[in-house]
Amino acid sequence: MNDIIIGIDLGTSNSEVSVVEQGKVTVIADGDKKILPSYVGLDDSGNIIVGELAKNQYLLYPERTIKSIKRLMGKNTQVNLADQQYSPQEISAIILKHLKQIAEKYLEQTVNKAVITVPAYFSDAQRQATREAGEIAGLEVVRMINEPTAAVLTYDANQQQKKQVLIYDLGGGTFDVSVVNIESGVIEVLSSHGDNHLGGDDFDQKIISYLLDHLQSTYAVDVRQHSKAMARINHAAEKAKLILSDQPYVQIDEEYLLEHEGAAVHLSIELSRALYEEMIEDYLNLTMDAVDTAMKGAKLTVADIDEIILVGGSTRTPCIRQRLLNEFGFEPHGEVDADLCVTMGAAIQAAIINGQQVDKVLVDVTPYTYGTSAIGLLRGESYPFTYEPIIHKNSVLPSRKTEAFVTNQDGQEFVDITIYQGEDPDALNNVKIAEFRVEGLSDAKAGNVITLTLELDLNGILQVSAEERITGLRKSITINNALSNFESGSVKVATQRISALFGKLDASLYEQDKTQESNNIHPEIEAAQALITKAENLFATISSEDKEDMQVLIEALKTCIDVEDITGLEKPLSELNDIIYYLES
Amino acid sequence: MNIIKTPYQILDVQPSATDAEIKQAYLSKVKNNPPDRDQLLFQSIHDAYIAIKDLKSRISYDLFTVPSMSFDELVDQALKTTQQNTISARQLNTLLQLSIDDSTIQNAISRTKKQ
Numbered sequence: 001m002n003d004i005i006i007g008i009d010l011g012t013s014n015s016e017v018s019v020v021e022q023g024k025v026t027v028i029a030d031g032d033k034k035i036l037p038s039y040v041g042l043d044d045s046g047n048i049i050v051g052e053l054a055k056n057q058y059l060l061y062p063e064r065t066i067k068s069i070k071r072l073m074g075k076n077t078q079v080n081l082a083d084q085q086y087s088p089q090e091i092s093a094i095i096l097k098h099l100k101q102i103a104e105k106y107l108e109q110t111v112n113k114a115v116i117t118v119p120a121y122f123s124d125a126q127r128q129a130t131r132e133a134g135e136i137a138g139l140e141v142v143r144m145i146n147e148p149t150a151a152v153l154t155y156d157a158n159q160q161q162k163k164q165v166l167i168y169d170l171g172g173g174t175f176d177v178s179v180v181n182i183e184s185g186v187i188e189v190l191s192s193h194g195d196n197h198l199g200g201d202d203f204d205q206k207i208i209s210y211l212l213d214h215l216q217s218t219y220a221v222d223v224r225q226h227s228k229a230m231a232r233i234n235h236a237a238e239k240a241k242l243i244l245s246d247q248p249y250v251q252i253d254e255e256y257l258l259e260h261e262g263a264a265v266h267l268s269i270e271l272s273r274a275l276y277e278e279m280i281e282d283y284l285n286l287t288m289d290a291v292d293t294a295m296k297g298a299k300l301t302v303a304d305i306d307e308i309i310l311v312g313g314s315t316r317t318p319c320i321r322q323r324l325l326n327e328f329g330f331e332p333h334g335e336v337d338a339d340l341c342v343t344m345g346a347a348i349q350a351a352i353i354n355g356q357q358v359d360k361v362l363v364d365v366t367p368y369t370y371g372t373s374a375i376g377l378l379r380g381e382s383y384p385f386t387y388e389p390i391i392h393k394n395s396v397l398p399s400r401k402t403e404a405f406v407t408n409q410d411g412q413e414f415v416d417i418t419i420y421q422g423e424d425p426d427a428l429n430n431v432k433i434a435e436f437r438v439e440g441l442s443d444a445k446a447g448n449v450i451t452l453t454l455e456l457d458l459n460g461i462l463q464v465s466a467e468e469r470i471t472g473l474r475k476s477i478t479i480n481n482a483l484s485n486f487e488s489g490s491v492k493v494a495t496q497r498i499s500a501l502f503g504k505l506d507a508s509l510y511e512q513d514k515t516q517e518s519n520n521i522h523p524e525i526e527a528a529q530a531l532i533t534k535a536e537n538l539f540a541t542i543s544s545e546d547k548e549d550m551q552v553l554i555e556a557l558k559t560c561i562d563v564e565d566i567t568g569l570e571k572p573l574s575e576l577n578d579i580i581y582y583l584e585s
Numbered sequence: 586m587n588i589i590k591t592p593y594q595i596l597d598v599q600p601s602a603t604d605a606e607i608k609q610a611y612l613s614k615v616k617n618n619p620p621d622r623d624q625l626l627f628q629s630i631h632d633a634y635i636a637i638k639d640l641k642s643r644i645s646y647d648l649f650t651v652p653s654m655s656f657d658e659l660v661d662q663a664l665k666t667t668q669q670n671t672i673s674a675r676q677l678n679t680l681l682q683l684s685i686d687d688s689t690i691q692n693a694i695s696r697t698k699k700q
Contacts, residue, residue: 143621183608183612184609184612184613184616185612185616186612186615186616352619352621353621361615361616361619361620362619362620363615363620363631396631397620398620398624398627398628399628400628402660404660449660451660457624458620458621458624469660469661
């Protein structure tokens with residue numbers, strides 16, 4: 001039997017995990033909650049907490065709680081969590097590891113593989129960072145698929161009629177729009193466009209600025225200096241935004257926000273939907289511009305679109321529906337669950353990869369143009385950094401393209417090749433994503449042919465190779481340096497660091513289970529199962545000797561579990577615990 | 586030398602097939618050979634579709650029928666035939682990417698109709 005592959009939507013504000021069983025998609029709930037807030041924190045005793053708990057403590061301890069980490073993915077930066085520095089990949093890995101555990105508990109088996117969704121407009125670096133987060137969490141990322149595309153996978157693709165669908169996906173931090181053709185069981189993405197830094201968080205920021213301005217003018221106080229008060233304002237702004245989705249007005253009250261010059265500062269103000277919509281109008285204009293770009297990319301007009309699907313919590317904002325209605329002349333589709341369709345699509349893609357589900361096929365495109373720079377003409381003049389696109393925006397994945405270039409000097413010994421992402425004819429205005437040098441070229445006249453091959457795989461990750469034709473001298477690179485330049489050095493170190501944090505979490509889970517005791521499973525058995533999972537997760541990183549020792553103990557534990565021999569569990573349990581403790585320290 | 590298939594053979598369609606027939610053939614090939622299973626096979630199906638999906642691409646294909654050789658072979662051949670005189674990058678790429686624009690096709694079609 002194939003390994004189980006779970007589907008994960010790793011969102012800016014919320015994350016979810018699902019799995020396909022007997023042809024049906026289940027979004028796996030933790031307790032009674034299917035949605036896990038993407039918050040990570042450390043509690044009073046230094047235990048790592050994820051989700052609802054972390055979100056709740058954010059108000060009290062913003063300095064040891066992290067939210068919206070997805071916005072930093074792919075950046076070479078660190079975040080501070082209780083005086084420790086973590087890369088964005090590590091924080092995301094904590095969320096992924098928590099989701100993995102939720103899935104393992106539900107499935108009663110270890111899970112090592114996942115399909116993770118990313119915004120369609122995520123860059124190469126952001127995709128690499130996401131894959132690394134998966135690795136750190138102990139998950140092999142068998143595929144990354146684009147969020148809007150995942151949403152369409154929940155759709156019945158085998159309808160009689162051909163359908164052209166626009167997906168408008170506005171999440172907490174990112175915006176994507178895709179145009180898709182659904183026909184004969186094939187889901188063909190025609191074009192994708194978006195913005196990596198546009199989402200509900202930005203809407204919150206607008207309300208926050210409004211509240212801060214109000215406090216500044218009423219009390220002459222700059223609340224930005226007070227982290228706890230800021231956390232409350234953040235929370236109040238988000239709440240107000242949600243209420244404005246249903247109500248024309250919202251009253252925002254936060255009493256005793258802080259003390260200023262001996263007097264208490266209270267926040268009390270009314271915000272109308274009309275004013276809020278005015279605040280976010282520029283953002284919505286940007287999304288509608290992106291819709292136009294996607295339509296042009298697909299070579300379609302509004303009349304060609306049969307349906308609109310809304311994805312992401314931020315699409316609950318009523319004026320978004322209104323804008324789309326004005327543009328297309330009909331209302332967006334209501335059947336698709338804006339919060340859960342992405343994780344469900346990820347699980348469906350996982351099932352397709354696993355061969356469990358074969359009734360639909362996905363064909364996706366890259367939203368970016370990739371190319372290199374060369375001496376050429378820019379606006380009629382010779383320019384050394386003319387952009388030479390190689391893989392064009394909206395090319396079908398996987399894509400492999402080769403172009404020929406020539407040296408421009410006699411006896412040129414090397415060429416420097418720079419790879420860019422973007423559309424601008426001036427390469428320097430595009431995003432530089434890699435550079436490398438091919439050395440040791442043969443002593444040839446100018447005009448020595450170098451071919452450059454760009455390969456974009458199904459995950460949207462780029463591989464580049466260059467070859468001197470006359471000698472076959474080759475050099476290739478995978479754009480794979482997202483993690484190499486951060487402090488802890490490697491995925492392996494990060495994996496151990498995050499696992500160590502989870503050692504503490506496992507104990508707290510165990511405590512919870514003990515107090516609940518709602519079912520008949522002995523807490524000792526659950527603890528043993530949890531430990532087995534933990535031990536098996538370590539297998540990849542330890543010596544074969546340690547592994548053998550652990551396997552003997554795991555066998556002993558499993559035998560005891562089968563016959564519910566609680567006292568028999570004790571000895572192997574403590575021995576296994578010791579080994580794990582020794583390995584992790 | 587191995588037998589090289591034309592886009593029509595890859596998609597199992599007649600050279601007289603309509604746009605709609607070609608699209609259906611493409612979709613059914615993709616359904617049976619998803620990109621996940623065999624990336625190279627999928628790419629050859631997709632390339633075949635792009636080569637003949639509409640009138641413009643079919644005319645272009647008919648005019649410049651190079652048996653679907655790999656890019657590498659094409660480059661080598663281009664190099665062999667032009668080895669005497671050096672060739673600029675721009676010329677080489679133009680050579681490899683010869684195509685026709687819409688107006689040429691429109692003119693050609695209207696002319697054939699008149700005859």
